Amino acid sequence: MTEDNRHIAFICSKGNLDMAYPALVMGWAALGNGIDVTIFFTFWGLDLINDKRVDHLEIAPVANTSMKMTMMGIDTGNLGIPNLMGVLPGMTAFATKLMKDKMDKIEVPPVREYLQMLVDGGAKLYACKMSVDMMELSMDDFVEGVQDIVTAGDFMDMTEGAQVIFI
Amino acid sequence: METLVFAGQSVEVNEEGFLVNPGDWSKEIAVDIARQEGIEELTDAHWKVIEFCRQQATETGSAPTLRQITTGSGITTKELFALFPKGPAKKVAKVSGLGKPEGCV
Numbered sequence: 001m002t003e004d005n006r007h008i009a010f011i012c013s014k015g016n017l018d019m020a021y022p023a024l025v026m027g028w029a030a031l032g033n034g035i036d037v038t039i040f041f042t043f044w045g046l047d048l049i050n051d052k053r054v055d056h057l058e059i060a061p062v063a064n065t066s067m068k069m070t071m072m073g074i075d076t077g078n079l080g081i082p083n084l085m086g087v088l089p090g091m092t093a094f095a096t097k098l099m100k101d102k103m104d105k106i107e108v109p110p111v112r113e114y115l116q117m118l119v120d121g122g123a124k125l126y127a128c129k130m131s132v133d134m135m136e137l138s139m140d141d142f143v144e145g146v147q148d149i150v151t152a153g154d155f156m157d158m159t160e161g162a163q164v165i166f167i
Numbered sequence: 168m169e170t171l172v173f174a175g176q177s178v179e180v181n182e183e184g185f186l187v188n189p190g191d192w193s194k195e196i197a198v199d200i201a202r203q204e205g206i207e208e209l210t211d212a213h214w215k216v217i218e219f220c221r222q223q224a225t226e227t228g229s230a231p232t233l234r235q236i237t238t239g240s241g242i243t244t245k246e247l248f249a250l251f252p253k254g255p256a257k258k259v260a261k262v263s264g265l266g267k268p269e270g271c272v
Contacts, residue, residue, distance in 0.1 A: 034253035034254025107234070116244075117244050120245045120248065121245075122248060
């Protein structure tokens, strides 16, 4: 990394499938434009780099006011998926499949592949030490390309002058 | 819009430096644009990427995204970033004489 180059850092704190994508999409765009990229995974965000979890991220229809029936191809306008229905077994899996299919249709790669693209493009990935300790994880649990487990202080040092986006 | 001279030929470029008319493009112009983008020499691997992009643009009407390039041309992401360092998305399109890629991936 050069001193004068633009640098964007993302803090990924969420492990839901829909919340995995913002940093991936923007990070990839940044790399494509020659901007340095650092991604710090903390708390639930660790699911995105957890080798056992990354292929099983989900989106739950309960308490998601944006999830409308029209997303399932039923043209009911503003009618949402009732929360009461959302609690039925299989509804989260159903919503997840729906989203994955839609992503696939517009040629958005799955999270694991997307992360690899970012690593290959030069992004630096780090796991948050406190969350790692709390969840009793280690470097062995993470996908390839994660550089290190670092403290919040380390993150501050490595993102001096960077633009930081919290997700 | 302004006119720039690449390889002795005047061509129109937009405010970001992309060729306005892909038909103005030639291999000589590509070499000259690449040099201005910091790529001293266009190797066979560079040409493979450029030819793929030109081909794609002819078929689809727009410059391919980085992922479309890697999945379609057989060049890996690592290679692509090494061939066109510091911002391959714009550099590839510029050197190939195309507009900015329109996709996000």
